[in-house]
Amino acid sequence: MIAYLGRRVIQSLLILLGVSLITFALLYLLPADPVRQIAGRSATPETVENIRRQLGLDQPFFIQYWHYLTSLLSGDLGRSYIQRSEVTELIVSRLPASLLLMVGAILCELAIGLTMGLLAAVRRGTATDQTLMVASFVGVSAPQFVVGLLLLYVFAVRLGWFPIGGYGTWRHLVLPSLTMGILGAGWYARMMRSSMIDVLRQDYIRTARAKGLARGAIIFRHALPNAILPVIAMIGIDIGIFMGGIVVVESVFGWPGIGQLAWQAIQRVDIPIIMGVTLVSAFAIVLGNLLADTVAPFIDPRIKLR
Amino acid sequence: MKKFLTSTVTVSALALMLGMTSVRAEDAVDPNAKQGGAITITYKDDVATLDPAIGYDWQNWSMIKSLFDGLMDYEPGTTNLRPDLAESYEIAPDGKTFTFKLRQGVKFHNGREMTAEDVKYSLDRVTNPKTQSPGAGFFGSIKGHEDVAAGKAESLAGVTVVDPYTIKFELTRPDATFLHVMAINFSHVVPKEEVEKYGADFGKHPVGTGAFKFAEWTLGQRVVFERNPDYWHKGLPHLDKVTFEIGQEPIVALLRLQKGEIDVLGDVIPPAKFQEVMADPEQKARVVEGGQLHTGYITMNTTMAPFDNVKVRQAVNMAINKDRIVQLINNRAVPANQPLPPSMPGYDKEFKGYPYDVAKAKALLAEAGHPDGFDTQLFAMNTDPNPRIAQAIQQDLAAVGIKASIQSLAQANVIAAGGDKAGAPMIWSGGMAWIADFPDPSNFYGPILGCAGAVPGGWNWSWYCNKDLDAKAAEADSIVDPAKSGERAKMWSAIYRKIMEDAPWVPVFNEQRFTMKSPRMGGADNLYVDPVHIPINYDYVYVTDVQ
Numbered sequence: 001m002i003a004y005l006g007r008r009v010i011q012s013l014l015i016l017l018g019v020s021l022i023t024f025a026l027l028y029l030l031p032a033d034p035v036r037q038i039a040g041r042s043a044t045p046e047t048v049e050n051i052r053r054q055l056g057l058d059q060p061f062f063i064q065y066w067h068y069l070t071s072l073l074s075g076d077l078g079r080s081y082i083q084r085s086e087v088t089e090l091i092v093s094r095l096p097a098s099l100l101l102m103v104g105a106i107l108c109e110l111a112i113g114l115t116m117g118l119l120a121a122v123r124r125g126t127a128t129d130q131t132l133m134v135a136s137f138v139g140v141s142a143p144q145f146v147v148g149l150l151l152l153y154v155f156a157v158r159l160g161w162f163p164i165g166g167y168g169t170w171r172h173l174v175l176p177s178l179t180m181g182i183l184g185a186g187w188y189a190r191m192m193r194s195s196m197i198d199v200l201r202q203d204y205i206r207t208a209r210a211k212g213l214a215r216g217a218i219i220f221r222h223a224l225p226n227a228i229l230p231v232i233a234m235i236g237i238d239i240g241i242f243m244g245g246i247v248v249v250e251s252v253f254g255w256p257g258i259g260q261l262a263w264q265a266i267q268r269v270d271i272p273i274i275m276g277v278t279l280v281s282a283f284a285i286v287l288g289n290l291l292a293d294t295v296a297p298f299i300d301p302r303i304k305l306r
Numbered sequence: 307m308k309k310f311l312t313s314t315v316t317v318s319a320l321a322l323m324l325g326m327t328s329v330r331a332e333d334a335v336d337p338n339a340k341q342g343g344a345i346t347i348t349y350k351d352d353v354a355t356l357d358p359a360i361g362y363d364w365q366n367w368s369m370i371k372s373l374f375d376g377l378m379d380y381e382p383g384t385t386n387l388r389p390d391l392a393e394s395y396e397i398a399p400d401g402k403t404f405t406f407k408l409r410q411g412v413k414f415h416n417g418r419e420m421t422a423e424d425v426k427y428s429l430d431r432v433t434n435p436k437t438q439s440p441g442a443g444f445f446g447s448i449k450g451h452e453d454v455a456a457g458k459a460e461s462l463a464g465v466t467v468v469d470p471y472t473i474k475f476e477l478t479r480p481d482a483t484f485l486h487v488m489a490i491n492f493s494h495v496v497p498k499e500e501v502e503k504y505g506a507d508f509g510k511h512p513v514g515t516g517a518f519k520f521a522e523w524t525l526g527q528r529v530v531f532e533r534n535p536d537y538w539h540k541g542l543p544h545l546d547k548v549t550f551e552i553g554q555e556p557i558v559a560l561l562r563l564q565k566g567e568i569d570v571l572g573d574v575i576p577p578a579k580f581q582e583v584m585a586d587p588e589q590k591a592r593v594v595e596g597g598q599l600h601t602g603y604i605t606m607n608t609t610m611a612p613f614d615n616v617k618v619r620q621a622v623n624m625a626i627n628k629d630r631i632v633q634l635i636n637n638r639a640v641p642a643n644q645p646l647p648p649s650m651p652g653y654d655k656e657f658k659g660y661p662y663d664v665a666k667a668k669a670l671l672a673e674a675g676h677p678d679g680f681d682t683q684l685f686a687m688n689t690d691p692n693p694r695i696a697q698a699i700q701q702d703l704a705a706v707g708i709k710a711s712i713q714s715l716a717q718a719n720v721i722a723a724g725g726d727k728a729g730a731p732m733i734w735s736g737g738m739a740w741i742a743d744f745p746d747p748s749n750f751y752g753p754i755l756g757c758a759g760a761v762p763g764g765w766n767w768s769w770y771c772n773k774d775l776d777a778k779a780a781e782a783d784s785i786v787d788p789a790k791s792g793e794r795a796k797m798w799s800a801i802y803r804k805i806m807e808d809a810p811w812v813p814v815f816n817e818q819r820f821t822m823k824s825p826r827m828g829g830a831d832n833l834y835v836d837p838v839h840i841p842i843n844y845d846y847v848y849v850t851d852v853q
Contacts, residue, residue, distance in 0.1 A: 032718025033763065036725070040362055040440020041753055041765045047442055047455060048763065050435040084355045084509055085525075093525040149557070157561050164567065165558045166551070167527060254553040256526030264351050269718040 005294065012286045019282040020072075023275055024065050032269045034081050068275075077276040082268050087276040091258055095280075097167060098257030101180065101250070102242050104173045106235060108181025109188055114228065116185065117192020121227075122219060124197060132189060139186030144245055148179040148252035165254040176253040180245050184238055188231060196227040236292025240285040335541040336829060336846070343849035344547035345827070347841075348554040348562070349572040353529050355509030356520065358494035359432040359439040364741065365572065367491060368839035369550070372531060372543070374494035374514030377406050377425065377473075378485050382839075382846045383832030385599075385651065385745035387485050391420065391495060391515065401480030401786030406488075408471040412538045414497045415519045422473040428495045430454070430461045441492030444743070447481040480784035482794055486744035489838075517543040517845040526553055531844070544829075544848035560822070564589070569824040569849075570834075572841055577691060580636045583822070596835025597649035598819045599742035601642055601750070604684075604699060604812040605724065605733045605768040612680055613731060619809035621670035623660035625706040626812050631698050635691050639815035645750050645802050647816040649837060651791070652747030652798040659806060659813070667706045679707025685723050685730040687737035688714040695814075696734050724767030733767050734814075745837060747798035751779050755805055770810035775801055826851045 035052045036043075043051075052058045056067060071078065077087035113136075120132040155175060156164040162175050199205065200223055208218050246259030254260075258277050265273035355361050358374045379390035389395060392406040412420045432439045433454045445451055449464025464476040477484065487493060500513040512520045517539070518531035529550040533543055551568065556576040560583075562568045575583055575593070583589045606613040606622060613619055628641035643659025646652055671679060684703075686696035696712045703710045710732065715723070717738055723729035742749045753759040757776050759766030782797035805811075821834040821841050829847040836843040 030718065031722040032716075033722060036721075036763050037718070038438055038440065040443070043440065043443050044446075044455065045761065045763075047435060050455075050457070051438050054436070054438065079506070082354050083352060084357070084360060084506065090525060097526070152558065152561070157565065164562045164565065165554060250553075252555055252558065254551070254555065254558060256524075256553050260553050261352070261526065268351070269716070 008290055008293065012290055015286055016279070016282055020069070020275075020279055021065065023278045024068060025061070027271045027275060028061055028064070030269065030271075034269070034271055037269065038081055072279075077279070078272040080265075080270050080273050082265075082270040083273070087272045090261060090273065091276055091280055094256055094258045094261050097255055098246055098250070098259060100173065101176055101246060101255055101257055102239070104177030105180035105184065105242060105245075106238065108177045109184030109238075110232075110235075112181060113185035113188025114192050114231070116189035117231075118196060118219075118224065118227075120189065120193045121196030121200065124193075129193075133193070136186040136189035139182045139189075141186075142182070144179055144183060144248045145252060147182055148176070148249055151175045151179055152252070165252070167254070167256050172253075172255075176249050176255050179249050179252070180242065183245060184241065188234075191231050191234065192227065195231055196223060199223045199227040202226075233292055233296045236288040236290075236295070239288030243281040243285060336848070339544045339828065339846075339848045340850060340852050341544055341848075342546050343544075343852040344549065345545060345569040345847075345849060346549045346551055346567070347570045347572045348551045348559040348568050350553065350555060350559075352526060352552055353523075353550065356512040356529075357509030358491045358496065358512075358514070359428075359437050359441065360509055361491060362440045364840045368836075368841070368844065369529070369531075370491045370494065370512075371516070371839055372518045372548075372844045373512050373516040373520055374491070374496065375412075375516050376489050376491070376494045377408075378489035380489060380745070380838050382843050383830060383836050385649065385837050387489060390489070391425075392488075395485075397786055397788075401482070401784060402477045404475040404477070404484055404488075405468070406473050406475075408473065409538060410471055412515050413536050414500075414515055415513045415534060416497060416500060417536075418497060418499075420495055420497070420515050421470040422467040423470070424495050424497060425473050426462075426465050426467050427498045429465055429493060431496065431501065432492050433462060434460065439492060441490065444487050444490060444492055447477045447479055447484065447487075449476045449478050451478075479780075480786045482783045482786050482791075483744070483746050483748050484786070486746050486749075490744055518548060521547075528552060543845045545844070548844055563822060563824060566824060569827055570842055571822045575820055575822050577636065577638075580638065580820075584636075589822075592823055592825060594821045594823070594831045594834040596819050596821075596832065597640075597647060597837070598817055598835070598840070599647050599650055599745055599749075599837055600817045601645055601647050602639070602814045602817060603642070603645070603735050604814060605730075605735065606810060606812075607727075607729075607731050607767070607769055608808075608810050609727060609769045610731050612674065612676060613682075615674045616808055617670045617674035618676065620660065621667040621674065621706065622703070622708070623809050623812050624663045624667035624670070625708070626699060626702050626814065627662050628814055629662070630702075631695055632815050634694055634698055635815075638820065639817045642813035642816050644806055645755065645811060645813055646747055646798075647742075650742065650745060650747060650750070652795040652802070654799040654803065657799075657803060657806070660809075664705055671706060671708075676707070679703075679709060681709045681711075682731045683713055684710040684732045684734060685713045685715065685720050686734040687717050687720050689717075689737055692734060692736040695736055699734060721765075724765070725763040727762065727769060730767065735767075747795060747802070748779065748783055751775075751798075751801065755810065768810035770805070770808065772804075772808065775804060 035048055035057055039048045039051050075088060080087055116132045116136060120129045123129050152175060156162045162171050166172050205223055208222050246257055247263050250257045250259035251263050262277040349365055354363055354366055356366060356370055356373060358370045361370045375391045377392040378387055380386055381388055391409055391412060393409045395404060395406045397404055408422055414420055431437055433442050433445050433451060435455060435457055448462050450459060450462045453459035454462055466474045468474050495515060497513055501508045504511045510523060517534055517537050519534045521532040522530040531548040533546045556573045559571050560576055560579055563571055606619050608614055632639050632641055644654060644657055684696055684699060686692045693714050700710050700712055721738055724733050753765045755766060755770055757771035760769045760771045778801050782794050785794040819835045823834060826849045827847060828850040833843045833846050
C-alpha cells in the first residue's frame with residue numbers, strides 16, 4: 001500500500017513536471033512577444049530590450065524554465081503581464097469560487113444522475129428507461145454554453161427565481177451548478193444504470209427475492225449500496241472534466257473562479273496566468289485521479305492495489 | 307525679451323488668464339444634475355491595473371481618469387483641451403518651454419496637498435524603465451528623456467520645479483502635441499509615499515486627486531469607487547458610488563440591463579442582439595451613438611511584391627466594397643476614405659478617397675502587369691466579426707482577380723506577423739485597429755504610417771516609410787502656437803492626402819460607439835460617448851431617481 005502510494009505520488013509529480021515543461025515550451029513558442037505587449041505600441045526598441053532584461057526573457061529557454069521551476073517551489077507563479085498582479089494571489093483569490101461551484105456541480109450530477117440511473121435500471125427496457133437514456137445522452141452532448149444561457153434565460157430572466165449571473169449567495173450557485181451538473185449527470189445516469197443492472201443480476205439479489213423481500217427493500221437496502229459504490233469512486237476523475245467545464249460555465253454566469261481567469265488570460269495572452277492556471281488544473285486532475293484510485297479498494301474490496 | 311503666448315485653446319483658459327473665475331465657464335455644472343446615488347457598470351474582463359503609469363486598455367483608461375488628474379484634460383464629451391490640475395500655462399515662442407501654474411489646495415485622496423514636486427515625481431516614475439510603463443515613449447520630447455530611458459539618470463533633466471505651484475518643461479524640439487501628452491493618463495499625478503508603500507501593487511491600491519476615491523477591489527468580482535468629497539472641482543462628481551461588476555458576459559449583462567439591475571454596459575452591445583435592441587424603440591432610446599477615434603483598415607506591405615507597386619495598392623483601394631462591410635457589422639460603423647476618423651481634428655471633409663470601382667481596379671491591375679490578378683495572403687484576427695469581414699474582403703479581391711487566402715489568427719499572432727517585414731502581405735486591422743491615444747492628427751501617423759513604426763515589432767504593418775512625409779510631420783508638430791492650430795491641421799490633412807495617393811492602406815470604416823444605459827441615467831448624450839472617457843465620463847453623469 002505504502003509502496004503503491006509512493007509510486008503513484010512520484011508518478012504524479014513527474015506528470016506535473018511534464019505538463020509544466022510542455023506548457024512552458026508551447027507558450028515560449030507562441031509568436032506573441034510578451035515584452036512588446038507590456039511595453040506598448042509607443043515603446044522604443046531600447047525600452048523593449050530593457051524590459052526583456054528585467055523580466056529575464058532574454059535568457060535561453062532552459063534557463064527561463066529553470067527560473068520558473070525554482071520560484072514555483074517557493075509558491076511563486078510569477079507576475080501577470082497584463083494585470084500586473086501576483087499570479088498566486090489571482091489564483092488563490094479565485095479558487096474558493098471554483099471549488100464551491102465544483103461541490104455544487106457534484107451534488108447536482110449525483111442527485112440527478114443517480115436518480116435517473118436507478119430509475120432506468122429498475123424500469124429496464126420500458127419507455128421510462130429509453131426516455132431517461134435519451135435525456136442522459138442529450139445531457140452529455142449539449143454544449144454547456146447553450147445549456148447555461150438557456151437555464152439563465154428561463155429561470156433567471158423569465159421566471160426570476162434566480163439571479164442573472166454573479167456570485168455570493170446559494171441562489172447564485174444553483175444555475176451554474178446545474179449547468180455543470182447536467183453534463184456529469186448524463187454520465188452518472190448511464191454508469192448507475194449499468195452498475196445497477198449488474199448488481200440486480202447477482203446471486204444475493206436473487207436470494208433476497210427468493211426470501212420474499214419487498215421490491216423496495218431489495219433495491220434500496222441490497223442493490224443500491226452495492227451499485228452506487230463504483231459510481232461514487234468516479235468523482236475523483238470528474239475533476240478533470242470539471243476543469244474543462246468551468247472555463248465555459250464560469251464565463252457564462254460571471255462566476256469569479258479560475259476558469260474565468262484562464263479564459264481571460266488566454267484571450268489576452270497573459271502567459272504567467274495561463275501557465276499558473278494550467279498547473280493548478282493539472283494538479284487538481286492528478287490529485288483527483290490519485291484519490292479515486294486510492295479510495296477505490298476501500299469502497300470495492302475486489303479491487304487490489306499493486 | 308521672453309514673450310509668452312497665452313493659450314487660446316479654449317475659452318476657459320482665457321477666462322482663467324483674465325482671472326475671471328476659478329471655476330471654468332463650460333464646467334458650470336449641469337443645473338439639472340442630481341447629487342448622490344450609485345450606479346453599476348458591467349465588464350467581461352478583469353480590470354487590469356489602475357496605475358496611471360501602466361493602465362493602457364480602453365476599460366481601465368477612463369476608470370483611471372476618474373481616480374487621477376493630469377495637468378491638462380478635455381472638456382467633457384469633446385476633444386477640446388483645457389487645463390485641469392494646471393490653472394494656466396505658458397508656452398515660450400520657440401515652442402520648447404512649457405510652464406504650468408498649478409491649482410492650489412488640490413488634495414490627494416490621502417489628504418496631502420498635491421504640489422509641483424508630485425508632478426515631477428510622477429513623470430520621473432513613468433519614464434523610468436523600472437516602471438515598465440507602456441506610455442514612457444510619449445514623453446520622448448522632454449529633455450533628458452533618453453538618459454532616463456537608458457537608465458543613466460533617475461530624473462528628467464528637462465522638468466524643473468520652479469516653486470510648489472509652478473513647474474517648467476524644457477523640450478528638445480517644439481512639440482505641438484505636448485499639451486495632449488500632459489492630458490494622457492501616463493502623465494497623471496501620483497503621490498510618492500503611496501507608490502512606495504505599495505510598490506508594484508500600487509495599481510491595486512490607487513491614490514490620486516481625482517473625482518472618485520478607490521474603495522474596494524474584490525478580485526474577479528468588483529471594483530468600487532466612492533465620491534471624493536474633497537475634489538477640487540466643487541459640485542463634482544454627481545454620483546456617490548460607481549460599482550464595476552467584472553466577469554459578466556455581454557449577453558448576460560444585456561439581460562440584466564433590460565431587467566434594470568445594472569446601469570451601463572461597459573462592453574459593446576452583443577452583436578447578436580444589436581439589431582433586436584435597435585429595432586425596439588424603447589430600448590433604442592437608451593442607446594447613445596457617437597463617433598470614436600478609430601479607423602479600421604487593410605494594410606498592404608509596401609516592401610513585398612506586388613504591393614510594392616503603387617498601382618496595385620490603388621487598385622485594391624478601389625476593389626473593396628466598404629458599404630457592404632459596414633452592413634455586415636449591422637451598420638455599427640461608417641465607411642472611411644482616409645486614415646483619420648471624422649471626429650479627429652485634421653479630418654479632411656473635402657477628400658473623397660478612392661471610389662468603389664471594379665472596372666477601374668482591374669484596369670489598374672492590368673497596367674501594373676497583373677491582368678489576371680495574383681495570389682496573396684490576408685491576415686485577420688480570429689474573433690467575430692473579423693473573419694466575416696476578411697471573407698468579404700476576400701470576395702471583393704476575387705472580383706478583380708486577386709486570390710487572397712485568409713490567415714485567421716489570435717490577436718497576438720497577427721500583431722507579430724505585422725511587425726515582421728516578411729510576415730504579412732495584407733492585414734485586416736479589425737480587433738487590433740488603431741484607437742487614438744489622444745485627439746490629435748499626429749497620433750495616426752508616427753507609429754502606424756511613419757518610418758519610426760516601420761521597424762521589426764512595430765505597428766506600421768504596411769512598412770510604408772516616406773522620409774519626406776516624416777519631415778513634413780515634424781514640421782507640422784513644431785507649430786506649437788495654439789492660434790495656428792488651424793494651419794497645423796491643414797498640414798496634417800495634406801500629409802494624409804499624400805499617404806492616400808501612395809495608398810499603403812485601404813481605410814475601411816470608422817467604428818461608431820453605441821453605449822446602452824438604464825433609464826435612470828442622466829446627463830448630456832455626449833458624456834456617454836465621450837471620445838476620451840470610454841465608455842462614459844463617470845465624473846459628470848448622474849442618476850435621476852435620487853432626492
